[in-house]
Amino acid sequence: MEFIEVVAGRRTVREFKADPVPEEAVRRALEAGLRAPSNAHLKSWHFVLLRDPEKRRRAVVEGLRARDMKDKAEIERFLERFDEEELKRVYRQSLPLQLTMMLEAPEVLVVCYRMKALSECRTFFELNPLASVWMCIENVMLALAAEGLFGCTYTPYDAAGLKSALKVPAGFEVAAVIPFGYPRVRPGAADIEPLEPRLHVDSW
Ligand SMILES: Cc1cc2nc3c(=O)[nH]c(=O)nc-3n(C[C@H](O)[C@H](O)[C@H](O)COP(=O)(O)O)c2cc1C
Numbered sequence: 001m002e003f004i005e006v007v008a009g010r011r012t013v014r015e016f017k018a019d020p021v022p023e024e025a026v027r028r029a030l031e032a033g034l035r036a037p038s039n040a041h042l043k044s045w046h047f048v049l050l051r052d053p054e055k056r057r058r059a060v061v062e063g064l065r066a067r068d069m070k071d072k073a074e075i076e077r078f079l080e081r082f083d084e085e086e087l088k089r090v091y092r093q094s095l096p097l098q099l100t101m102m103l104e105a106p107e108v109l110v111v112c113y114r115m116k117a118l119s120e121c122r123t124f125f126e127l128n129p130l131a132s133v134w135m136c137i138e139n140v141m142l143a144l145a146a147e148g149l150f151g152c153t154y155t156p157y158d159a160a161g162l163k164s165a166l167k168v169p170a171g172f173e174v175a176a177v178i179p180f181g182y183p184r185v186r187p188g189a190a191d192i193e194p195l196e197p198r199l200h201v202d203s204w
Helices: 003-009 023-034 053-063 072-079 085-097 100-104 124-145 160-166
Strands: 046-049 107-114 172-181
Touching: 003 124, 023 046, 023 107, 023 124, 053 100, 053 160, 072 085, 085 100, 100 172, 107 124, 124 172, 160 172
Parallel strands: none
Antiparallel strands: 046 107, 107 172
16 A cells, blocks of 8 residues: 555554454564654563453453443533544543453553653653554554554553553553554544645744
8 A cells, every 4th residue: 555545544443353363464564663763762562462361351441440431421421521523422432441342352562661750751752652562552553554444542540550461560651552463444544734824834
């Protein structure tokens, strides 16, 4: 596929076919991740694939405490804190699937990175490891999309339980938990807003 087609075609998917993902496709995507730029060339990234169903269940249910919010009234109460209609639309789709997508996806990838404690960071510069790991993650997601594979970058609010369940060493954080596979329904490219109002030359 043309690169721009892959970028436009990459979408978040939370419902998957049961078909297994070829091992070579997983490796190609993770190697694409390792090609991402990183601050000081550190590339401190580690990938944990959650393949054993029972260990995965323990990690995401007991460790991560991910859960589906299926009750419509509970969802609407949760959404009261937001104003943007687009955000509410995304949450109405995604909240009922936060746990299911992890239990049912043929693959779940946990992306870890080395980062000093947030409480020790005083400048945005010190957040560069976080910026870098997201470059890695986007490379992974694009490489998957190029093979017709899609997923969802779930970001834990508190990853302490997951880190302990997965034996992630001290000094490492979890950037995202990414269920992925072949989509149950293949999404089309999203519309983007026009560039012009956001483009500034020489000064804002
Ligand atoms: C940093 C980041 C965190 C996200 N966290 C979650 C999440 O916790 N749960 C979820 O279902 N989707 C999550 N998403 C996916 C977004 O909801 C999705 O990317 C957004 O709705 C745009 O849709 P698209 O990826 O199809 O363009 C996250 C995406 C990013 C980039």
